[in-house]
Amino acid sequence: MVRVLMHGCCGAMGRVITGLAADREDLKIVAGVDRNTDDSLGYPVFQSLEACDVEVDAIIDFTAAPAVDHLLDYCAEKKVPVVLCSTGLSDAQMAKVSESAKKVAVLRSANMSLGINLLMKLVKDAAATLADAGFDIEIVEKHHNRKLDAPSGTALALADSINEAMEDRYHYTYDRSTRHEKRDPKEIGISAVRGGSIVGEHDVIFAGQDEVVTISHTAYSRAIFGKGALEAAKFLAGRPAGLYNMADVIEAGN
Numbered sequence: 001m002v003r004v005l006m007h008g009c010c011g012a013m014g015r016v017i018t019g020l021a022a023d024r025e026d027l028k029i030v031a032g033v034d035r036n037t038d039d040s041l042g043y044p045v046f047q048s049l050e051a052c053d054v055e056v057d058a059i060i061d062f063t064a065a066p067a068v069d070h071l072l073d074y075c076a077e078k079k080v081p082v083v084l085c086s087t088g089l090s091d092a093q094m095a096k097v098s099e100s101a102k103k104v105a106v107l108r109s110a111n112m113s114l115g116i117n118l119l120m121k122l123v124k125d126a127a128a129t130l131a132d133a134g135f136d137i138e139i140v141e142k143h144h145n146r147k148l149d150a151p152s153g154t155a156l157a158l159a160d161s162i163n164e165a166m167e168d169r170y171h172y173t174y175d176r177s178t179r180h181e182k183r184d185p186k187e188i189g190i191s192a193v194r195g196g197s198i199v200g201e202h203d204v205i206f207a208g209q210d211e212v213v214t215i216s217h218t219a220y221s222r223a224i225f226g227k228g229a230l231e232a233a234k235f236l237a238g239r240p241a242g243l244y245n246m247a248d249v250i251e252a253g254n
């Protein structure tokens with residue numbers, strides 16, 4: 001049985017994962033860390049990683065970008081594999097993720113759902129055909145009003161996926177309000193909508209002359225991210241140092 005530490009256990013995702021893990025026999029959340037506290041989660045909650053004296057095989061992180069540097073240092077030093085799900089990481093933090101992955105197993109994914117990881121592949125294929133035929137590419141994402149970062153990590157990952165297929169020929173435009181010019185054919189426009197309790201919606205729009213192809217994903221519940229995170233923790237426990245992603249988890253499950 002894989003023993004998991006839930007980093008950010010008192011947050012929205014931490015609670016969803018706690019509920020999902022309770023129904024599983026192949027893994028167990030044995031401890032949580034959060035700056036808040038809650039004694040109803042069914043496992044001990046510590047206020048810092050250092051305070052936690054419970055042995056674990058993997059950590060699942062759903063906190064926020066500022067918490068990630070310390071978490072990576074801790075995991076590299078203690079050699080505990082980590083599933084890194086917090087979004088809004090800076091370029092410096094992304095570099096630190098790669099550095100840490102030389103010392104310990106790290107899986108980072110802006111989106112843990114099976115559907116979005118399929119979408120990453122589909123948009124690559126679509127771009128390969130449509131971009132050269134003159135279609136403009138726009139991404140619109142929608143999330144709940146509590147989300148701190150914008151655009152979403154998933155929107156950026158979708159843009160990166162397209163750009164990878166296009167040999168990095170595209171640049172990203174987040175705001176047109178101060179520009180009075182036509183869009184550049186080599187830009188990917190990325191727009192963020194925030195409101196209510198929207199779990200997560202992503203539309204990748206390929207707009208051509210007289211036809212539009214839209215590839216969409218809608219998350220109806222946070223459970224899709226939680227399930228992916230638990231599968232990732234199970235996959236990562238006992239793995240050697242390296243940078244892994246959800247495609248590795250999906251492949252291992254097939």
Ligand SMILES: NC(=O)c1ccc[n+]([C@@H]2O[C@H](COP(=O)([O-])OP(=O)(O)OC[C@H]3O[C@@H](n4cnc5c(N)ncnc54)[C@H](O)[C@@H]3O)[C@@H](O)[C@H]2O)c1
Pocket residue numbers: 007008009010011012013014033034035036047061062063064065066067084085086087088109110111112113225
């Ligand atoms: N990768 C994915 O699939 C995916 C899916 C959903 C959310 N997210 C990301 O996960 C993160 C958490 O999302 P959420 O909706 O659960 O947020 P949330 O605000 O509800 O929960 C975050 C929790 O982390 C705790 N926390 C924050 N900083 C901390 C620190 N330094 N030390 C200890 N605890 C700390 C908070 O007290 C809170 O309980 C966000 O970055 C969000 O964008 C990623």
